[in-house]
Amino acid sequence: MSPFEVTGLMFLSMLFLMGAGLPVVYCLGAVGVLAGIFLWGDGARDIVYFSTLDLMSNIVLSAIPLFIFMGFVLHESRIAKDMFHTVYMWSGRIRGALGIGTILICALMAAMLGVSSATILSMGVIAVPAMLQKNYNKRLAVGIVQAGGALGFLIPPSMMMVMYSFISGVSVGRLFAGGIIPGLILAGMYLVYIAVLSWLRPEMAPAITSEERPPFKERVAALTELILPLALIVSILGCIFMGITSPTEAAAIGAFGSLVCAGVKGRLSLAMLGRACRQTFAISGFAGYIIIAALIFSKVYTGLGATAMIKNLVLNMGAEPLVVMVCIQLSFFILGMFMDDIAILFMCMPIYIPIIVGLGLDPVWFGILFVVNMQMAYITPPYGLNLFYMKAVAPKEIKLHDIYWGAVPFILIQALLLVVLMLYPSIITWLPNKIFG
Numbered sequence: 001m002s003p004f005e006v007t008g009l010m011f012l013s014m015l016f017l018m019g020a021g022l023p024v025v026y027c028l029g030a031v032g033v034l035a036g037i038f039l040w041g042d043g044a045r046d047i048v049y050f051s052t053l054d055l056m057s058n059i060v061l062s063a064i065p066l067f068i069f070m071g072f073v074l075h076e077s078r079i080a081k082d083m084f085h086t087v088y089m090w091s092g093r094i095r096g097a098l099g100i101g102t103i104l105i106c107a108l109m110a111a112m113l114g115v116s117s118a119t120i121l122s123m124g125v126i127a128v129p130a131m132l133q134k135n136y137n138k139r140l141a142v143g144i145v146q147a148g149g150a151l152g153f154l155i156p157p158s159m160m161m162v163m164y165s166f167i168s169g170v171s172v173g174r175l176f177a178g179g180i181i182p183g184l185i186l187a188g189m190y191l192v193y194i195a196v197l198s199w200l201r202p203e204m205a206p207a208i209t210s211e212e213r214p215p216f217k218e219r220v221a222a223l224t225e226l227i228l229p230l231a232l233i234v235s236i237l238g239c240i241f242m243g244i245t246s247p248t249e250a251a252a253i254g255a256f257g258s259l260v261c262a263g264v265k266g267r268l269s270l271a272m273l274g275r276a277c278r279q280t281f282a283i284s285g286f287a288g289y290i291i292i293a294a295l296i297f298s299k300v301y302t303g304l305g306a307t308a309m310i311k312n313l314v315l316n317m318g319a320e321p322l323v324v325m326v327c328i329q330l331s332f333f334i335l336g337m338f339m340d341d342i343a344i345l346f347m348c349m350p351i352y353i354p355i356i357v358g359l360g361l362d363p364v365w366f367g368i369l370f371v372v373n374m375q376m377a378y379i380t381p382p383y384g385l386n387l388f389y390m391k392a393v394a395p396k397e398i399k400l401h402d403i404y405w406g407a408v409p410f411i412l413i414q415a416l417l418l419v420v421l422m423l424y425p426s427i428i429t430w431l432p433n434k435i436f437g
Contacts, residue, residue, distance in 0.1 A: 006304055007304065009035075010300070010301060014297070017031070025293045025343075028293035028294050028297045032047070033045065033296060036303075047299050048292075052292050059246075060172060060248065061162065061291075064162055064284060065280055066255045067159060067255075068279075068283050068284055069277070069280040071112070073259060073273075074229075074262075075121065076272045076275050077258075081126050082265075083226060084101075084127055086223060087102065089222045090219055095195075095206060096198030096199075097207060100194050105123070106187075108226075108229060109122070109123070109152070110148075110154075111233045116150055116385075119148065120145065120146065120389040120393070121392075123148065124145055124392075124393035127145055128142060128145055128393075134206060134208060135206050136205055136206070138402055139402050140194075140204050140205060140406060142398055142403050142407075144190075144194065146403070146407050147190055147410035148187075150375045151186065153374055154183040154371055154375055155180065155187075156175075156176035156183075157251065158179060159287075160371050161179060161371060164367045164371070165367075167346060167350070167353075170364055170367060173241065176241075177432040178367070178428045178429065180431055182368060185417065186372075189413050189417060193410075228261045231257075232254065290342045294343050294345070294346030302350050307354060310351050310355070311351075311354040314355050314358075321359045325361070325369070326422070328352055328355075332344065332373040335377075336374060336380060338382075340385075344374070364432055365428045368428045373418060375414060376411055376415065379407040380411055381404045381407070
């Protein structure tokens, strides 16, 4: 069998097993190991060892559990609740102000957490009931939180950017810098959508009454709740962009800083740390197993020469780079509807990155486009993870179809951003080039 045929058979086998209901980690790992043994004999089992070693010995990936821990410490210490309280107090008589404030808090939390699940769990419990109490449309309320939570993919520190750096060799700092402007643009697009919708259909996002607004003095005092989160964000990103620390060291600073924030609030306890550690271990372990399984899968078809073969095939076709990019992004979108983002990253990037480099395209630009696409995947039915996170914490009156339909307008907004970034790469590349040269 040719490398192309073996690779095609591997992908089809994996999709068949996933369709049969097996978890993606088992599908990737089993197909990779069995294909390796079929091709090269029992010695192929060493792939498991070396894939695990690659994961355990990579310093870049060490940042992942540190950022996750930071996120859950801030979540468990209820700092997100304090921030939302500040936004609520400043919500004026403008229609949609509470929804707009929720997006701003989600953007701020994304810059602190880097973990979409922590934002969804926090804001789903806090913001959705608050908006429903103020007679917001329930689909709009859950859509705002789902879309805002997904900003954690794009606004640094981003776990997906760290993993893309691991597999592509691109600087994490350049990726973080590349995600800032698109992340702010996307948050701005959300704000414009909410503002326009609430103006056209006031019943969907009414303003709070003057009687509900606290006195000005209390609102000013509430702004102090933002000091610690902002200081944490500045310290993490400042250390990276100024070259003071590596991203992994900055992650350690962030983890320690989250403990300081919790301590200052008087909420640092063994029980809180226990909850944060358990959630960190769960997510880090889940990600680790998927990375190992995906590495096994990718090492097999890379060892076959399939990567080089597909690269040469695409480059010899003479297709326009933009056409190739559109096809790649469509493949990401389709896969993202059914598969985990980590699995897509480690399956596809060994194939796609050589093509991108061969076409003379910027891998930082490509990485941010991938992150935007995976951000869409997290709120795209039927299997977007943020949809199920939201279902887990949403009030009982919100059904799954409300959650699905609430995500649709924001998926379209994300798709629009993806198109704009594809047509104007400088939106992504300008800041990394400015900071790092």
